[in-house]
Amino acid sequence: MNPLLTAVPAGNDLAPPAPESGIDAADWQAVEDKVGRDGFAVLPALLTPAQCAEIAAYFAEEARFRSRIVMERYAFGRGEYKYFRYPLPPLVARLREALYPRLAPVANRWHGLLRLDGRFPATHAEFRAICHAAGQQRPTPLLLRYQPGDYCCLHQDLYGEHVFPFQVIFLLDEPGRDFGGGELLLTQSNPRHAGRAEVVPLRQGDAVVLAVNYHPAASARGCYRANVRHGVSRLHWGRRHALGIIFHDAK
Incomplete structure (x- = not known):
């Protein structure tokens, strides 16, 4: 069993589980520890295949x-993505609203460790x-689609003065069945150590919590910023959809 998720008792087989139940059941201390160490943490099976298909069909x-x-x-x-408009689709809005309060206390602890204001x-x-008061009024949740030969360069999703330090990506198709290649990539770099890259393992319905731009790394004098970027490797075949939940809006 993945240590980041506790088993949830089965409910009505005819009704899909609410995504909030998986979010509530996650071991958020383990999530905080892993994101602080590695820049990411995977939350398995937060969405059902039917919910994944529903969101992918929005494209x-x-x-x-x-x-x-x-x-x-x-x-x-190469590839394309689309930013949702307000009001967000109900399922997307629920995911954003349910994930944020779990991550906000961690974000505040990170700001404290890094001696950042706010x-x-x-x-x-x-x-x-x-x-919105600062002019960042455009919604940022987005839906991405990759086809053979498509890829995404390493980047950070920063849209204005107010940046929430986490985002969450949901994989909506199954690797090896719906597509090949197209792995989520994460790199970390800082002035104290050589950079490293990692493939983030995901299955359909999994979510990954990512550091948006950096995470605190411990040193003898406290903490410093370890920079994080993410991207997607080249898709070899099939089609890959992903939902990105970014919590700060854009100018």
Whole structure:
């Protein structure tokens, strides 16, 4: 059993489990420890295959999105993604609202360790109001689609003055069945050690909590920032969809 998730008793077989139940059941101390050490932590099977299919199908519904980005035009890689518009689809909104209060206390502890000003409020509604007051009013949850030959360059998702230090990515298709290649990649670098890269193992319905730009790394004099970037390796065959939950909005 994955140590980051506690088993949840089976409920009504006819009703899909609410994603909040898996979020509530996760071992968030283990998540905090792993993200602080490695820059990421996997939460297995937060979404059912049916929920994954529902979200992936949104890609064809243009009315749900505020913009479409073709990565090759901006030298981001190859592939495309779309930013949702407000109001978000109910399932996407629920995931954002349920994950934020679990991560906000960790974000505040990180700011304390790094001696950074500012603390994050308890609810996402409060944090969204702060973003909007600063002119960051465009929603940032996004849906990505990769086809053969597509990839995403290493990057950080920063959209303005107010940056929440975590994001969550959900894999919506099954590796080896729906696509080949297309691994999620994570790199870490800092002035004290040589950089390293890691493949993040994901299955359909899994979520990964990522550090958006850096995480605190311990030293003899306290903590310093270890920079984190993520991307996606080249897809060899099939089609890969992913949902990105970013908590700060964009200007």
